[in-house]
Amino acid sequence: MTTSTHRPELHLTAEIGVLNAPAGILLDGSDWHLFHQFQTKLDQPARWAHVIAEHTPFHWEICNDVIAPRAGELKVRAGSVTSHGAGAHLYFTSVTDAGTTIQLARLNNLLESMTEVDEEGSTIDPGVKRIGRIVPASEEFHDFRSPCVVPGWLTEEDRSGGHEGWLMLALTGPVETPTMVVLTSPDGQDWHLLGPLTFENPTGLPADTPVVSPRIIRLHDEVDEEIRDILLVTIEQKDQEIAGYLVGELHGATFRVTSPFTRLDYGHDFTRPRNTNITPGTLADPERYNQAVLIGLMNGSGRQDKPEEHLSWQEEGWANCLSLPRVVTLQGGVLYQTPTAGLIDAIAESDSAAAWTGLADIPVGGQLQIDILDGEGRPAARISHHGDSVVLDRSMNPHHKGDPQASAPLIEGDTDALTIIVDGSTVEVFADGGVATLSSRVYFDGGASGFMVSTAGDAELRRSYERRSRNHYSEAFAHLDDTDFAIEDLWAEDEDVWGEDDSIDEGLVR
Numbered sequence: 001m002t003t004s005t006h007r008p009e010l011h012l013t014a015e016i017g018v019l020n021a022p023a024g025i026l027l028d029g030s031d032w033h034l035f036h037q038f039q040t041k042l043d044q045p046a047r048w049a050h051v052i053a054e055h056t057p058f059h060w061e062i063c064n065d066v067i068a069p070r071a072g073e074l075k076v077r078a079g080s081v082t083s084h085g086a087g088a089h090l091y092f093t094s095v096t097d098a099g100t101t102i103q104l105a106r107l108n109n110l111l112e113s114m115t116e117v118d119e120e121g122s123t124i125d126p127g128v129k130r131i132g133r134i135v136p137a138s139e140e141f142h143d144f145r146s147p148c149v150v151p152g153w154l155t156e157e158d159r160s161g162g163h164e165g166w167l168m169l170a171l172t173g174p175v176e177t178p179t180m181v182v183l184t185s186p187d188g189q190d191w192h193l194l195g196p197l198t199f200e201n202p203t204g205l206p207a208d209t210p211v212v213s214p215r216i217i218r219l220h221d222e223v224d225e226e227i228r229d230i231l232l233v234t235i236e237q238k239d240q241e242i243a244g245y246l247v248g249e250l251h252g253a254t255f256r257v258t259s260p261f262t263r264l265d266y267g268h269d270f271t272r273p274r275n276t277n278i279t280p281g282t283l284a285d286p287e288r289y290n291q292a293v294l295i296g297l298m299n300g301s302g303r304q305d306k307p308e309e310h311l312s313w314q315e316e317g318w319a320n321c322l323s324l325p326r327v328v329t330l331q332g333g334v335l336y337q338t339p340t341a342g343l344i345d346a347i348a349e350s351d352s353a354a355a356w357t358g359l360a361d362i363p364v365g366g367q368l369q370i371d372i373l374d375g376e377g378r379p380a381a382r383i384s385h386h387g388d389s390v391v392l393d394r395s396m397n398p399h400h401k402g403d404p405q406a407s408a409p410l411i412e413g414d415t416d417a418l419t420i421i422v423d424g425s426t427v428e429v430f431a432d433g434g435v436a437t438l439s440s441r442v443y444f445d446g447g448a449s450g451f452m453v454s455t456a457g458d459a460e461l462r463r464s465y466e467r468r469s470r471n472h473y474s475e476a477f478a479h480l481d482d483t484d485f486a487i488e489d490l491w492a493e494d495e496d497v498w499g500e501d502d503s504i505d506e507g508l509v510r
Helices: 110-115 311-316 342-351 470-478 486-490
Strands: 017-028 031-039 047-054 075-084 087-096 098-109 128-135 145-152 163-172 177-186 192-196 198-200 211-222 228-238 241-251 254-263 271-278 292-297 326-331 335-340 354-361 367-372 380-384 389-393 406-409 416-423 428-430 438-440 449-455 460-466
Touching: 031 075, 031 110, 047 110, 047 486, 075 271, 087 110, 087 145, 098 145, 145 211, 145 271, 163 460, 177 271, 211 271, 211 292, 211 326, 228 254, 228 271, 241 271, 254 335, 292 438, 335 428, 335 449, 342 354, 342 460, 354 367, 354 449, 367 416, 380 416, 380 428, 389 438, 406 438, 416 486, 449 460
Parallel strands: 017 075, 017 271, 075 145, 198 254
Antiparallel strands: 017 031, 031 047, 075 087, 087 098, 098 128, 145 163, 163 177, 177 192, 211 228, 228 241, 241 254, 271 292, 292 326, 326 335, 354 416, 354 460, 367 380, 367 449, 380 389, 389 406, 416 428, 428 438
């Protein structure tokens, strides 16, 4: 039986304190630079931390912090990170008694930020220089915040060509009724307001609920061969935040919708998605729009969160974590999300993370059910695939008693497949090749000890595989003599399911 804590091993958490939200991600070659907001204590203002991971985004090393409130600032909030020479531009929201402004700081050298780390906690990186406020307010537009910055088009007509300048999405106005705006800049520092974001065609967005945290990515649609803009937004509801996306084309400050709002993740706990920017040379130009990488906050409460009520805070002194980074592709106006490569190796090297994947035939009325068991062998979460929908239920768990089920619709004709990742107090589900994802926090008493699989109706499980850490198998078979059993034998047959490149077999996820 595992004795792991609530803290996940492969998901990013704060060592102590509260992780508020991701701020920005920058991929530099094979180095992942992730910046996030956090509070060392509940009564301390939020600041920006900086962590790095080499090659795969599962094992993070702490760097010096990059931004902290200065005199007159109440807090610093989320923004965006872009490449700038050998370093990076850090766009952030500064909060004072007078309101909010978008400001810029410059991290001079990414390599030095990785190697010159002070052992004292909460040290600000000496290579960070604040530039100051970059978007002036006017009588009509004020309280700028939540900047997302991406490279601009060379021309709006040539969407497959090169890039020139920068594009920013941001919010203005009252918190209760925010307005999304579009800005452009030739150098990432001097910004011009194009105007409020308007839409052509129905959006599917609610008319009476705040829409916040705008982000934009661009992807090549594998079906019609066009490059589309994907607008990521978060809807602030009373009890839960919902992250979703619209597909279309952004021309100036007008977004021409081709696919209306669709939820990005249907679980209990996924919000505030962030895009990943890249440094020049990281990807060849023809590959730039084949895929993107997203990450979100695994906390469905968002702004209404109460960290002191989290079990992880009460028992271990930390709250919140980020989702696993997801590779995102566009097919027929629909986003597909799958785990990044290297995850299976990372699970093998962990102490207690686990994965289950399966391929099934599930006709109408059939069901594939996977129970995730706690340390005592009791179901603590249940994932059910019904062919046309997938459900994540944690209500049988005493820590989540009475919670509603999370349910995602599936596309008829897709392969009936599931991949489930369990890591500490996180569960992430990828259904039918990633056409639907469900991310939820689940507390397992005694840790997650295994999976129990069953079928109902005419459902048939054609193929399945469970992956756990080497430590798990070593403990399970410790009573056997080495001459009778080798752990490596258990892994020899993995290649036909997971593939030699550590990615999940295409037949199981597409």
